[in-house]
Amino acid sequence: MDAFSLVVFVLAWVFALLYLPKILKSRRNPLKLPPGPKPWPIIGNFDLLGPLPHQSLHQLSLKYGKTMQLQFGSYPVFVTSSLDIAKQILKTYDHMFASRPQTAAGKYTTYEYSDLAWAPYGPYWRQGRKIYLTELFSAKRLESYEYMRIEEMREFTRRLYRNCGKTIELKDYLSHYTLSIISRIVLGKKYFSASESEKEIVTLEEFQEMLDELFLLNGVLNIGDWIPWLDFLDLQGYVKRMKKLKVRFDRFHDHVIDEHNAKRKATKNWQPKDMVDLLLQLADDPELEDLIAGGTDTAATMGDWSMSELLKKPQLFKRMILVSLANMLHGFTWELPPGMKPEDVKRDEVFGLATQRKYPTVAVAKPRLPLHLYN
Numbered sequence: 105m106d107a108f109s110l111v112v113f114v115l116a117w118v119f120a121l122l123y124l125p126k127i128l129k130s131r132r133n134p135l136k137l138p139p140g141p142k143p144w145p146i147i148g149n150f151d152l153l154g155p156l157p158h159q160s161l162h163q164l165s166l167k168y169g170k171t172m173q174l175q176f177g178s179y180p181v182f183v184t185s186s187l188d189i190a191k192q193i194l195k196t197y198d199h200m201f202a203s204r205p206q207t208a209a210g211k212y213t214t215y216e217y218s219d220l221a222w223a224p225y226g227p228y229w230r231q232g233r234k235i236y237l238t239e240l241f242s243a244k245r246l247e248s249y250e251y252m253r254i255e256e257m258r259e260f261t262r263r264l265y266r267n268c269g270k271t272i273e274l275k276d277y278l279s280h281y282t283l284s285i286i287s288r289i290v291l292g293k294k295y296f297s298a299s300e301s302e303k304e305i306v307t308l309e310e311f312q313e314m315l316d317e318l319f320l321l322n323g324v325l326n327i328g329d330w331i332p333w334l335d336f337l338d339l340q341g342y343v344k345r346m347k348k349l350k351v352r353f354d355r356f357h358d359h360v361i362d363e364h365n366a367k368r369k370a371t372k373n374w375q376p377k378d379m380v381d382l383l384l385q386l387a388d389d390p391e392l393e394d395l396i397a398g399g400t401d402t403a404a405t406m407g408d409w410s411m412s413e414l415l416k417k418p419q420l421f422k423r424m425i426l427v428s429l430a431n432m433l434h435g436f437t438w439e440l441p442p443g444m445k446p447e448d449v450k451r452d453e454v455f456g457l458a459t460q461r462k463y464p465t466v467a468v469a470k471p472r473l474p475l476h477l478y479n
Contacts, residue, residue: 138182140164140173146331148175157325177330199225207329209322212346213353235386240379252288253427256281261431271441279312281428291360292378305359314356317349 141164143149152174154160161183164172170186184190193201202225204210210222220236223229239245260281264272287294296304296311306314326342328335338344364381368374376382432438440446 138171138173139168140175141168143175146177148177148179148330150176150325150330153325177327178332179330202229205329208326208335208343208346209324212343212350213318213321239382239386249289253285256284256288257427257431259284260428261435264432264436268436278428280308283308283311283315288378290379292364292380295356295360305356311356314349314352317345318353321346321349 141149141152144151152160152164162185164174165183165185171182171184171189174181174183184193204222204224206217210217210219214222217223220229220232223232260277263277263280283296284294287296294304296306296308321342324340324342327339328337328343335343360380361384364384368381368384376385
């Protein structure tokens with residue numbers, strides 16, 4: 105027997121001595137697991153997920169029941185559509201399920217899980233949530249931004265009026281409207297320009313592209329997250345895209361923070377006017393040293409944190425959407441583009457961080473109010 109065969113033989117015996125008793129014991133006392141499809145080696149049940157995973161899971165629940173177990177790569181996954189069990193998970197034992205699994209998206213797009221949505225449940229998360237609720241999004245603070253929302257709503261209406269009679273893609277106009285409000289509330293001004301001729305750190309199209317890429321990469325199914333020993337291969341190229349996106353956001357965040365710091369130093373009796381100002385002021389508090397140290401890059405972390413948390417503020421977004429829709433319906437008469445029929449409006453879904461429509465909605469606006477109201 106040569107040396108290599110001897111090494112293999114010894115390793116096989118060591119493995120058998122260490123793990124065989126555990127395997128036999130697990131077979132004698134099997135866990136009572138929910139029903140589910142039999143997984144394949146390596147990939148598990150990934151073969152059962154179609155392009156719209158939420159619909160695939162619904163079809164599986166019809167076959168295996170409201171509570172089932174799947175295997176995604178190397179990890180078992182518990183899936184339930186039971187209201188009672190969901191209440192147990194999300195309310196009764198929410199502290200046990202609060203932390204998200206560590207994935208490439210959390211690592212590369214939120215500065216090593218320093219974002220409030222990705223940070224593990226613990227002191228850092230609780231302190232961040234406290235600042236989030238009492239400082240950034242208190243009722244008084246949000247009320248102080250009301251004039252910004254009114255000004256941007258007027259600009260939104262004027263933009264629609266200037267394009268009356270043309271076929272427009274509604275998502276572009278609504279995205280511009282919400283981005284303008286968010287940028288002013290979080291950053292103090294609109295840091296994106298409407299065209300390349302205007303001097304700003306990014307154009308509107310580039311900024312929208314960065315946000316679209318951020319949401320896409322936070323919602324994709326990255327093979328390396330589920331089969332860790334394949335992570336280094338980056339088979340889908342998602343990690344490479346995440347790192348590239350991080351560089352773009354670093355550049356943007358550094359520009360914003362540097363500009364705010366310069367204004368702080370140049371202004372006597374300086375008072376915070378936006379969320380970045382407020383976070384910079386809080387960063388000077390020695391009691392918050394642990395919170396700030398949680399990110400790999402303090403300046404970028406604060407900018408990313410405030411921006412992403414506002415994006416996930418459902419009450420504020422609901423209000424913005426309702427106001428914009430009310431103005432759109434009250435101020436304009438809407439028609440389909442020439443030659444397009446109601447049945448041509450496609451409502452197919454596409455999967456992502458949030459379920460979206462596969463095809464954009466297009467329409468033609470006509471003014472229905474006195475013209476002076478649009479100026």
